[in-house]
Amino acid sequence: MNCIVCMTHVPDTASIIKIGPDGKHIDESGIKWIVSPYDEYALEAALQLVEAQGGEVTVVCYGPARAEAGLRECLARGAHKAVHVVGGEETLGDSMAIAKVLAAAVKDREYDVVLCGVKGVGTDNSQVPQMLAELLDLPHVTNVTKLDVAEGTFTAEREVEGGVEVVESPLPAVVAATKGLNEPRYASLKGIMAAKRKPVEKVEVSALGLDEAALAGAEATYSVRALELPPAKEAGKVIQGEDDPKAAAAELARLLRDEAKVI
Amino acid sequence: MEYKADMRDMKFQLFEWLPTTKLLEAERYAEWDEENISMVLDEALKIAQEQLAPTNVDGDRIGAQYADGKVTLPESFKPAYQTLCEGGWVGITTNPEFGGMGLPEVVGSAVNEFFFGANMALSLHVLLTRGAGSMIENFGTDEMKQLFVEKLYSGEWGGTMCLTEPQAGSDVGAVKTKAVKQDDGRYLISGEKIFITSGDHDLCDNIIHLVLARVPGAPPGTKGISLFVVPKFRVNPDGSLGEPNDVYTAGIEEKMGIHGSPTCSLVFGQNDACEGFLLGEENRGMKLMFHMMNAARIEVGLQGGALAGAAHQAALAYAKERLQSRHWTKFADKTAPQVPIIEHPDVRRMLMWSKAYTEAIRALLLITSYYIDMTHVTEGEEQERYQSYVNVMTPICKAWGSHWGMLVTNTALEVFGGYGYTAEYPAEQYMRDCKIACIYEGTNGIQALDFVARKLPMKGGKPVMELMGMAEKTFKKLKDDPQFMEPAWMLAGALKTMQTISKELQKRPDGMLITLLDAFPMLDMVGTILGAHFLLEQAAIAKQKLGAIFESKGVDPKDEDASKKLLEDDADAAFYHDKVQTAIHFCYRALPLVSAHAAAIRAGELAPMHAVMR
Ligand SMILES: Cc1cc2nc3c(=O)[nH]c(=O)nc-3n(C[C@H](O)[C@H](O)[C@H](O)COP(=O)(O)OP(=O)(O)OC[C@H]3O[C@@H](n4cnc5c(N)ncnc54)[C@H](O)[C@@H]3O)c2cc1C
Numbered sequence: 075m076n077c078i079v080c081m082t083h084v085p086d087t088a089s090i091i092k093i094g095p096d097g098k099h100i101d102e103s104g105i106k107w108i109v110s111p112y113d114e115y116a117l118e119a120a121l122q123l124v125e126a127q128g129g130e131v132t133v134v135c136y137g138p139a140r141a142e143a144g145l146r147e148c149l150a151r152g153a154h155k156a157v158h159v160v161g162g163e164e165t166l167g168d169s170m171a172i173a174k175v176l177a178a179a180v181k182d183r184e185y186d187v188v189l190c191g192v193k194g195v196g197t198d199n200s201q202v203p204q205m206l207a208e209l210l211d212l213p214h215v216t217n218v219t220k221l222d223v224a225e226g227t228f229t230a231e232r233e234v235e236g237g238v239e240v241v242e243s244p245l246p247a248v249v250a251a252t253k254g255l256n257e258p259r260y261a262s263l264k265g266i267m268a269a270k271r272k273p274v275e276k277v278e279v280s281a282l283g284l285d286e287a288a289l290a291g292a293e294a295t296y297s298v299r300a301l302e303l304p305p306a307k308e309a310g311k312v313i314q315g316e317d318d319p320k321a322a323a324a325e326l327a328r329l330l331r332d333e334a335k336v337i
Numbered sequence: 338m339e340y341k342a343d344m345r346d347m348k349f350q351l352f353e354w355l356p357t358t359k360l361l362e363a364e365r366y367a368e369w370d371e372e373n374i375s376m377v378l379d380e381a382l383k384i385a386q387e388q389l390a391p392t393n394v395d396g397d398r399i400g401a402q403y404a405d406g407k408v409t410l411p412e413s414f415k416p417a418y419q420t421l422c423e424g425g426w427v428g429i430t431t432n433p434e435f436g437g438m439g440l441p442e443v444v445g446s447a448v449n450e451f452f453f454g455a456n457m458a459l460s461l462h463v464l465l466t467r468g469a470g471s472m473i474e475n476f477g478t479d480e481m482k483q484l485f486v487e488k489l490y491s492g493e494w495g496g497t498m499c500l501t502e503p504q505a506g507s508d509v510g511a512v513k514t515k516a517v518k519q520d521d522g523r524y525l526i527s528g529e530k531i532f533i534t535s536g537d538h539d540l541c542d543n544i545i546h547l548v549l550a551r552v553p554g555a556p557p558g559t560k561g562i563s564l565f566v567v568p569k570f571r572v573n574p575d576g577s578l579g580e581p582n583d584v585y586t587a588g589i590e591e592k593m594g595i596h597g598s599p600t601c602s603l604v605f606g607q608n609d610a611c612e613g614f615l616l617g618e619e620n621r622g623m624k625l626m627f628h629m630m631n632a633a634r635i636e637v638g639l640q641g642g643a644l645a646g647a648a649h650q651a652a653l654a655y656a657k658e659r660l661q662s663r664h665w666t667k668f669a670d671k672t673a674p675q676v677p678i679i680e681h682p683d684v685r686r687m688l689m690w691s692k693a694y695t696e697a698i699r700a701l702l703l704i705t706s707y708y709i710d711m712t713h714v715t716e717g718e719e720q721e722r723y724q725s726y727v728n729v730m731t732p733i734c735k736a737w738g739s740h741w742g743m744l745v746t747n748t749a750l751e752v753f754g755g756y757g758y759t760a761e762y763p764a765e766q767y768m769r770d771c772k773i774a775c776i777y778e779g780t781n782g783i784q785a786l787d788f789v790a791r792k793l794p795m796k797g798g799k800p801v802m803e804l805m806g807m808a809e810k811t812f813k814k815l816k817d818d819p820q821f822m823e824p825a826w827m828l829a830g831a832l833k834t835m836q837t838i839s840k841e842l843q844k845r846p847d848g849m850l851i852t853l854l855d856a857f858p859m860l861d862m863v864g865t866i867l868g869a870h871f872l873l874e875q876a877a878i879a880k881q882k883l884g885a886i887f888e889s890k891g892v893d894p895k896d897e898d899a900s901k902k903l904l905e906d907d908a909d910a911a912f913y914h915d916k917v918q919t920a921i922h923f924c925y926r927a928l929p930l931v932s933a934h935a936a937a938i939r940a941g942e943l944a945p946m947h948a949v950m951r
Contacts, residue, residue, distance in 0.1 A: 092906065104908035143372070150376060261380050263425035263438040267368045269376075309674075 075129035075223065077120035078185045079153065080176055080206070082194040083137050083144035084110045091303070098298045099166070109144045112191025114258040115251035119221055120189050121152045122256065127223070130154040132183065136175045137162045142274060149269035150261035156274040159282065164290035167197045167298060171289040173205035178282035181210060186245050187228070192217055192252040207248035215241045216250035338763050340390035340455040341650035342382055343695075345912050347447050348375065350699060353882075354875050355707050357443055363714040366441055374444055381448040384424065385455035388417040396458040396597020397766050401538065403589045408537040408599045414459055418540050421492060426452070427463050428470070428490030435474060435486040442706040446639055450699065453636075453643035457770045458597030462495060462535045464636050468629045469496020469545050473566060476616045476625050484572050485545055495541040498629055499530040499548040499567075499603065507783050509623065510558035514550035514605065516565055516613060526550055526567055526613040527606035529587075534777070536601025537569070537586040543578060544569040548605065549626060552619050564622030565613035567605065583611035594769030631731050633778050635705060638734035640774040641742025642698035648749035648767040649691040655762070656684055656752055678752070687752050691745045692915075693923040696875075697868030698738045704871065705730040725800035729792045730867075736784035736857070737864030739774035746771045785856035788863075798839070801863070805832055808870035815873055820880070820917070824924030828869050831931040835862055838938055847941055854945060858934035865927050869920075876920035883913035 085091065085105045092101040109117075120131045133148040135141050136159040145156040159179050165171035180188060188210070190203040200216070207214030219238070220231035223245070230249060232239045261269075279286040311329070315322030330337045351357045352371055361369050395411035402409045421427055430445035431437025452460040470489030473481050488494040505511035514528025526548060530536075537544065546567040555561030571579035583606050590600040605611045617625045656679035664680050667673035678684045708730070711723040750757035750764035757764040775781050793801055812829040815821040838859075842848045852859070884894075886909060892899045904911050 101906075143376075146372070147376060150373075150380075260384055260420060260424055261376065262423060263377065263429060263440070266373050266376050266380065267438070270368065270370070270373050 075123050075127040075187075076183075076185045077123055077129065077131045078180050078183060078188045079113065079117050079120045079131060079133045079148070080180075080188065080190045080202070081113045081117070081133050081135045081144060081148055082110045082191070083107050083135060083141040084194055084196045087111070087195055093301045093303060097300050100301065107140055107144065109147055110191050110193075110195045112193055112195065112251060112253070114191075115253065115255045116189035116191050116249075117148055117151060117153065118256045118258040119249075119251055120187075121259070123187070123221075123223055129186070132157060132185070134176060134179055135159065136172055136179070136279075145274055146269050147261065149272045149274075150266040151259060152265055153272075155272060157277060158274050159277045159279060161279045161286050164286065165294075167199065168289070168294055168296040169199045169201035169205055170295040171293070173202050173209055174289065175279060175282065175284060175286075176202070176206050177209035178284055179277060180206075187223070188212070188246070188248045190248065190250045192250040203248050203250035210248070212247050213243045214248040214250070215243060217252050218249050219252060219254040221249060221251075221255065338390050338393045338766075339651075340386050340393070340451075340647055341654065342385070342451050342454060342646060343650065344378065344382060345908075346696060346699065346916075347378065347450070349879075349912070349916070350696075350703050350875070351378075351443065351447060353878055354700070354871075355443065355703060357441070357707070360441060360443070360707065360710055360714065365439070365714055369440065369444075374440075377440070377444060378447060378451075380424075381426070382451050384420055384426070385451040388420045389452060389455035389459060392417045392459065393456040393597075393763075393766070396456060397594075397770075398596075400596030401589055401599035403586070403599070406586050407539070408586060408589060408601065409539045410599070411597060414597065415540060417456070417459060418462070418492070421452075421463060425491075427467055427492035429467075431467060431471060431490045432474060435470070435482070435490050437490045441710040443703055443710055446635075446702050446706040449636060449639055450643045450646060450702075453640045454647035456597070457640055457644060458595045461595065461598045461640075462538070462540065463492065464633060465498060465535050466492055466494070466496040466541075468498065468633055469547050471632065472547055472564075472616065472625065472629050473545075475628060476564075477566065478614075481566060481614060481616075484574075484576055485566070488543075488576075489545060493541060494543040494545055495535055495538065497533050497535050497544060497546045498626070498633070499533050499536070499546050500626070501532045502528070502530055507780060509549065510560075510562065512549050512551065512562055514548065516550040516552050516563060516615075518552065524550075524552075524565060524613045524615060525606060525609060526565060526611045527609065528604075530603045530605070532590065532777075533601045533603050534598055536599060536603045538599055542570075543572070546584065546603070547616070547626070547629065548613060549622055550613070555620055559623040561620055562622045562626075563619045564616040564625050566616055567611065567613040571612065583608050593772055594766070595773055630778060631727075634731050634735035634784070635702065635709075637774050637778045638698070638736070638738030638742075639702045641739035641771060642695065642702055643742075644767045644771040644774075645691065645695045645698060645742040645745035645749075648746040648764055648771075649688070649695050651763050651767070652691065652749035652752035652757075653679075653688055655756075656688060659754075659756075661754075678754075684752060687748050689919070689922045690926060691748050691752075693872065693919045693927070694741045694745050694868075696919055697872055697923060697927075698742055700871035700875065701730070701864070701867060702734055702738060705734050722800075722803070725796060726804060728795060729788075729800045729804065732784040732788040732792060733860060733864045733867065735778060736775075736781035736788070736860055737868075739771070740781055740861070741864075743768070743771045743775055782857060785860040786853070788860045789852050789856045793839070793859075804867065805835065805863075808832055808866055811870045811873050811877075815877060818877075818880075821873065821876065821921070824869070824873060824921050824928075827924050827928045828866065828873065831862070831866050831869070831928050834932055834935045835866060838862075838935055841939065845941070847943070850943070850946065851938060851941060854943070855934070855938045858938065862931045862934050865930055869924050869928050872920035872923050876917045879913035879916035883910060883917065886910045886913070 086108045089105050094101040124131050131153040132155050133153045134157045193200040215230045217232040218230045222229045227244050230241050313322045313325050358371050392413040395413045399411040425438045428437035429440050433439040470486050474486045516524040516526050548565045548567045549562050569584050571582045573579045585604040587602040587604050659678045660675040661678050663673040664676045708723045708726045712720050746768040753764045756762050812825045815825040892903045
């Protein structure tokens with residue numbers, strides 16, 4: 075059982091996001107980068123599969139130089155090797171471009187299952203796993219909260235509106251993990267120590283037969299016009315009601331109806 | 338309970354202030370570099386926040402429970418403890434030959450700040466377990482090492498140190514517990530110990546007690562004390578568990594804080610069937626015990642710093658949220674809105690003061706740990722020099738760290754106002770948990786005596802003079818910088834005062850009494866000088882880096898609006914800016930204590946001795 079885990083390196087969800095000078099990217103200074111939390115579920119599932127059935131976990135990331143730290147983190151948690159396709163600044167957020175690069179990076183490797191997080195925290199597009207599966211001509215299941223793998227097939231439970239869907243599929247396949255699938259482990263000190271010696275294979279996009287400039291240019295399927303921060307929360311309104319509770323209640327009802335438009 | 342830590346300052350102190358990166362080049366630490374140490378710190382904080390901190394309230398509210406001779410800990414402690422064991426965190430700094438992880442002490446201390454800050458009660462247990470393992474590794478027979486060390490470093494078994502008895506607290510030499518040698522070389526142990534941390538609990542299958550006791554005919558005092566390894570369950574030669582070893586837990590204390598840490602009364606050998614194994618030689622136990630006690634003293638100082646840090650972070654967050662009173666510039670305008678309390682100058686002073694002491698304690702603990710590491714990677718004279726620094730700084734770490742750490746938790750509670758006094762907020766627990774650090778491992782009074790009687794005069798006072806010499810260098814480096822000129826001169830003044838007092842005390846007829854009376858103030862003087870020196874050194878680095886950021890962003894520091902904007906937008910710039918302010922604040926607010934203490938000492942103020950106190 076060989077697993078490939080696709081990992082994306084994202085701003086810590088606790089970061090304070092600021093918009094960069096070009097108005098189209100976030101300002102990366104002072105941001106702490108982490109392995110996208112959904113990818114942690116994918117990695118944990120892969121590690122458990124390999125622990126139970128043997129084989130290796132390879133983590134693949136298409137991202138800039140700093141993403142190597144994320145790959146090392148995955149290695150520290152127990153992945154066996156890592157592939158770093160260096161780049162991605164210009165194709166950021168373009169799910170199709172990312173899927174093309176990942177497909178090219180994994181297609182000639184040995185694997186039984188490709189695990190992804192259901193979405194990358196930050197861009198939240200939820201498209202790469204499906205696109206990747208189509209490009210690799212593989213079945214795919216997303217939103218997976220339970221995964222049982224047997225010889226050549228697997229059963230997965232996926233969250234759907236108001237219920238759980240049970241899916242059976244042959245392997246190889248692409249599986250996109252979501253919260254609830256497992257509890258990701260912590261890296262042990264031994265694991266962190268070992269990660270230093272594990273291989274991280276660096277791959278140029280051009281070596282995959284792709285042209286990153288074209289992916290970001292003529293072939294782009296996605297472009298950012300402008301980024302905007304959500305409007306700042308306005309201060310709450312306090313209706314004084316000690317003197318005349320009746321009037322206060324009436325005023326509250328009026329505000330809820332006319333201003334907030336919720337009743 | 339949420340736990341917040343200042344990771345930025347931790348990494349600054351480790352990698353921008355201390356030469357940790359250089360230390361890691363040593364053969365001994367070949368597996369480690371700045372990158373993976375950074376990962377260690379991130380993972381440790383994550384575990385502290387996700388596993389240890391959420392169980393801290395259970396530790397306090399449910400606490401350790403005693404029934405029928407057995408102690409149980411809150412259920413939630415178990416998975417948290419398991420995480421520590423599985424990750425190798427119990428044996429983080431210990432010998433890889435016995436399953437330890439071999440990380441430098443300076444990293445161990447950083448990690449332990451997070452663990453103590455998140456859950457002191459649970460982390461105490463880890464401290465003792467690691468310490469007991471290290472004792473057996475250093476002084477045990479090969480057989481003992483095989484049987485015990487790896488199990489302790491992995492956390493599978495727990496450890497304790499059993500010194501205290503009702504009549505033997507500070508006066509350890511008064512220990513009465515007996516050890517009688519048997520024909521087969523074992524000893525039969527009998528006696529009662531009290532206040533034994535982790536003396537019994539249900540986190541581990543076995544507990545290995547290190548017990549101070551006397552053999553028949555031993556000379557009185559500390560020269561007649563021997564040290565024994567006494568397991569809760571006997572251990573078969575193959576390492577499996579045998580019969581219970583006649584160690585009975587008679588009860589646990591009800592106490593002010595660390596409710597999740599059982600403080601046990603243990604009865605050894607009530608059925609004459611408690612076997613113990615001698616560590617080292619008969620009557621030499623006290624000397625060996627100091628190996629564990631010195632390490633533990635440093636970690637107890639660290640507890641003070643850790644809880645100070647946790648309390649300060651909580652207060653800082655609260656101060657940004659709590660709305661109360663109008664802005665001071667609009668005090669006359671009754672219709673002005675309430676502002677977050679962090680806008681009030683008095684609250685800002687409390688926060689700044691807490692930050693300054695927290696960072697000074699952190700610096701003291703980290704540099705002492707770094708000196709310990711240096712003793713491992715140097716030889717001969719150089720090694721001796723580092724060891725002498727460690728010896729001098731150990732009681733300062735313990736007493737200064739816990740004393741001021743405790744006072745920081747007190748000030749942090751103040752920031753919360755009435756809410757701080759309630760159990761709804763963490764401040765009161767931090768304060769209650771912190772107090773014990775001033776007391777156990779030798780009260781701060783006893784630490785101060787050790788400092789003035791043994792450590793100050795050590796090697797003719799050379800180590801202390803060398804440490805003070807480093808502070809002097811900091812003064813010289815900063816005295817011409819307009820921003821640091823006055824603080825630097827205050828540091829120089831404090832150094833001079835310290836020198837004068839040491840000289841005078843040697844000559845005065847009442848020198849000995851004054852030294853005993855003012856042992857703690859003298860320890861505080863040296864601690865404060867070191868604190869100012871560390872923070873100024875850090876501020877100098879920060880100032881340089883801040884200047885570089887201004888330059889790279891093309892901002893003129895004289896342009897107030899642009900500077901303000903940069904400090905708002907750039908987290909690093911804000912951090913370095915605040916490091917500078919922190920050092921300045923500490924110099925103005927803490928260094929004057931040196932001359933305050935000095936005034937009483939030089940005047941020979943003896944009112945406590947003259948008073949009748951009836
Ligand atoms: C929660 C908790 C956990 C503990 N854990 C352990 C443990 O794991 N193992 C263990 O062995 N012990 C443990 N102890 C015991 C602890 O180390 C002692 O309580 C401490 O050393 C002080 O001893 P005492 O309580 O007898 O106080 P005392 O010795 O009676 O001291 C009372 C006061 O007198 C002062 N004093 C005493 N002698 C002198 C002197 N010569 N000169 C100046 N002042 C003096 C002290 O500084 C103190 O202020 C623990 C205690 C507590 C409360």
